[in-house]
Amino acid sequence: MGQTLYEKVFDRHVVAKLPSGQYQLLIGLHLIHEVTSPQAFSMLDGRGLGVLMPERTFATVDHIIPTTSQLRPYSDSLAEEMMAFLERNVKKHGIRFLSPARGEQGIVHVIGPEAGLTQPGSTIACGDSHTSTHGAFGAIALGIGTSQVRDVLASQTLAIDKLKVRRIEVTGSLRPGVYAKDVTLHVIGKLGVNGGVGFAYEYAGSVIERMTMDERMTVCNMSIEGGARCGYVNPDETTYRYLEGRPFTPKGEAWQRAVADWQSLRSDSDARYDDTVTLRGEEIEPIVTWGITPGQSIGVNGTIPREADFPVNERGIVREAYEYMSLQAGQKIRGTKVDVAFIGSCTNGRLSDFEEVVRLVRGAGLTVRPHVRALVVPGSQAVRRAMIEKGYDQILIAAGFEFREAGCSMCLAMNPDKLQGREVCASSSNRNFKGRQGSPTGRTLLMSPAMVAAAALTGEVTDARELFHVS
Amino acid sequence: MEDVKRIVIRSRGVPLRGNDIDTDRIIPARYLKTVVFDGLGVHAFEDDRAQLRAAGKTHPFDDARYTAARILVVNRNFGCGSSREHAPQALIRWSRGLQAIVGESFAEIFQGNCVATGMPCAVVDSPVAEALLAGIEKDPSLELQVDLQTLTISAGPHRYAFSMPEGARRQFMEGRWDSTAELLAGKDQILATAARIPYFSAYAADDGTPRVERTL
Numbered sequence: 001m002g003q004t005l006y007e008k009v010f011d012r013h014v015v016a017k018l019p020s021g022q023y024q025l026l027i028g029l030h031l032i033h034e035v036t037s038p039q040a041f042s043m044l045d046g047r048g049l050g051v052l053m054p055e056r057t058f059a060t061v062d063h064i065i066p067t068t069s070q071l072r073p074y075s076d077s078l079a080e081e082m083m084a085f086l087e088r089n090v091k092k093h094g095i096r097f098l099s100p101a102r103g104e105q106g107i108v109h110v111i112g113p114e115a116g117l118t119q120p121g122s123t124i125a126c127g128d129s130h131t132s133t134h135g136a137f138g139a140i141a142l143g144i145g146t147s148q149v150r151d152v153l154a155s156q157t158l159a160i161d162k163l164k165v166r167r168i169e170v171t172g173s174l175r176p177g178v179y180a181k182d183v184t185l186h187v188i189g190k191l192g193v194n195g196g197v198g199f200a201y202e203y204a205g206s207v208i209e210r211m212t213m214d215e216r217m218t219v220c221n222m223s224i225e226g227g228a229r230c231g232y233v234n235p236d237e238t239t240y241r242y243l244e245g246r247p248f249t250p251k252g253e254a255w256q257r258a259v260a261d262w263q264s265l266r267s268d269s270d271a272r273y274d275d276t277v278t279l280r281g282e283e284i285e286p287i288v289t290w291g292i293t294p295g296q297s298i299g300v301n302g303t304i305p306r307e308a309d310f311p312v313n314e315r316g317i318v319r320e321a322y323e324y325m326s327l328q329a330g331q332k333i334r335g336t337k338v339d340v341a342f343i344g345s346c347t348n349g350r351l352s353d354f355e356e357v358v359r360l361v362r363g364a365g366l367t368v369r370p371h372v373r374a375l376v377v378p379g380s381q382a383v384r385r386a387m388i389e390k391g392y393d394q395i396l397i398a399a400g401f402e403f404r405e406a407g408c409s410m411c412l413a414m415n416p417d418k419l420q421g422r423e424v425c426a427s428s429s430n431r432n433f434k435g436r437q438g439s440p441t442g443r444t445l446l447m448s449p450a451m452v453a454a455a456a457l458t459g460e461v462t463d464a465r466e467l468f469h470v471s
Numbered sequence: 472m473e474d475v476k477r478i479v480i481r482s483r484g485v486p487l488r489g490n491d492i493d494t495d496r497i498i499p500a501r502y503l504k505t506v507v508f509d510g511l512g513v514h515a516f517e518d519d520r521a522q523l524r525a526a527g528k529t530h531p532f533d534d535a536r537y538t539a540a541r542i543l544v545v546n547r548n549f550g551c552g553s554s555r556e557h558a559p560q561a562l563i564r565w566s567r568g569l570q571a572i573v574g575e576s577f578a579e580i581f582q583g584n585c586v587a588t589g590m591p592c593a594v595v596d597s598p599v600a601e602a603l604l605a606g607i608e609k610d611p612s613l614e615l616q617v618d619l620q621t622l623t624i625s626a627g628p629h630r631y632a633f634s635m636p637e638g639a640r641r642q643f644m645e646g647r648w649d650s651t652a653e654l655l656a657g658k659d660q661i662l663a664t665a666a667r668i669p670y671f672s673a674y675a676a677d678d679g680t681p682r683v684e685r686t687l
Contacts, residue, residue, distance in 0.1 A: 157661055
């Protein structure tokens with residue numbers, strides 16, 4: 001009986017079985033940021049402990065950084081304090097800081113892969129639930145809490161249970177105008193926001209195999225929204241082509257050895273899975289969320305479902321969603337007026353996301369509707385530089401978008417980028433929770449970057465395929 | 472935080488109905504702008520509470536009948552969303568400090584964070600959650616007892632079974648839910664495991680200097 005990649009990589013990194021029955025798992029790459037690390041460092045200080053493998057820890061600042069100007073000190077004194085705290089901690093412990101000053105800053109899940117730090121067959125931990133993103137490379141990538149950040153800093157290991165593995169096969173191909181974001185929202189819609197609890201998701205099938213690394217990252221990124229702590233794709237030629245030559249990947253002969261090793265870690269053809277789900281790529285439409293969980297979604301031409309369409313124990317949150325979103329069953333989502341458009345985040349803030357938006361916006365010859373505030377926030381300084389080099393900034397600005405500095409921005413609004421009052425935001429981010437985008441009553445509609453662009457240009461939820469004549 | 476055993480938790484309960492209550496609701500992101508966990512308790516469910524107040528209703532966390540409660544009772548997929556440990560850190564600092572959560576299911580990272588904060592999450596069947604919620608709503612003075620030894624919850628004359636990951640249960644029972652010391656005890660094994668894994672040496676350049684020194 002063969003093994004899955006998850007089992008092979010997990011087994012390789014097991015240090016010991018703990019008295020509790022959990023495993024002690026060695027972590028190959030620890031990524032930290034300013035929000036979930038300060039208390040961990042303080043706990044280390046309180047116990048007189050240091051960082052065991054500082055060379056395996058990389059820091060950046062992403063959640064609180066302003067996107068209008070990265071100049072210090074930040075106008076928000078709390079944000080400035082967090083940044084200063086991070087700077088002190090990385091200096092004290094000899095941790096490499098991928099900093100704004102060096103032009104290496106960005107959303108932690110964008111810069112890890114960019115730098116080639118994210119590698120197949122590795123274990124990756126970060127105090128951020130969207131660490132699942134890195135699974136796109138065939139890594140076991142786990143979001144952890146602050147006490148676990150402390151554990152990884154101190155011991156480079158985690159106490160953890162072994163997950164079951166569900167293979168999610170997306171067969172066939174996607175129709176034109178359907179994106180990786182739609183695939184991941186479709187998976188969550190089908191399996192539910194807690195369907196993945198206790199599982200690692202292995203994404204497979206021809207749709208996934210044909211995806212670029214950026215697209216695979218979008219899919220793995222939202223595994224956590226389906227309840228799965230990690231999601232991954234088996235590494236292949238696409239993975240290796242992406243990684244080769246990046247700053248932190250092996251070079252020369254070491255590269256050949258690494259690729260051979262990574263190939264051996266792919267799930268075996270006779271691997272046993274705890275569960276298998278097959279979805280047809282052709283059935284996936286451009287998707288928009290209408291509610292307050294990422295599972296409350298419909299096709300762009302669909303209508304808001306009725307309460308009676310849900311099992312009894314889900315009806316409470318459905319009613320809550322109608323009320324919070326001011327939407328009614330039977331209503332079309334298309335035509336819903338939007339006040340804000342946000343393109344960015346660890347889900348959809350990579351160069352290819354903006355490339356697609358620029359291509360569509362340029363072709364349409366339209367500008368952002370006057371009542372819409374449209375933000376384009378690159379996922380990293382490197383993405384931003386590449387956009388400027390290609391002239392995307394000018395195209396987007398001319399079309400009425402604001403072109404910002406890199407960071408998490410309005411995905412969770414810990415910086416000054418926030419919704420106001422009950423504004424409705426068409427957003428390429430990952431969560432439509434109540435209050436998520438900075439206003440306690442703000443409303444979020446999740447969708448692909450192309451769909452956000454269409455909403456920005458028309459002022460309402462629009463089928464991007466029609467607006468941009470995609471067929 | 473000192474390690475103490477968590478075997479039996481006895482207290483009144485606070486009922487909080489609803490599936491998929493996410494960590495943004497438990498503690499809104501603006502309160503994550505801090506380098507400590509102190510002071511988070513008063514902000515637990517702040518936006519939900521304000522919205523209910525504005526609608527002329529009362530959130531259980533604002534209900535004077537529940538301020539003495541140290542056991543929270545919830546429905547399904549509680550704590551979904553972000554990995555912020557600030558969520559359980561706020562709950563253990565709310566009012567007198569929550570000590571246990573009973574619910575139909577919990578998001579995985581949240582549950583792990585609860586272990587790290589010393590707060591057991593007990594998983595019960597849906598009818599049991601309903602019975603507990605209704606029981607507390609009817610009589611807020613109802614005493615609950617969560618017993619990790621027997622994996623049972625008592626509420627007045629009733630007794631219900633619950634489950635929790637065995638590893639977590641043992642950690643609470645033995646007072647070893649703070650994992651750092653235990654993990655560090657195996658330091659030699661950590662280094663030996665690292666030495667066996669091919670890529671652990673791959674960040675070093677040929678001359679032995681760690682590749683981290685190179686610029687991107």
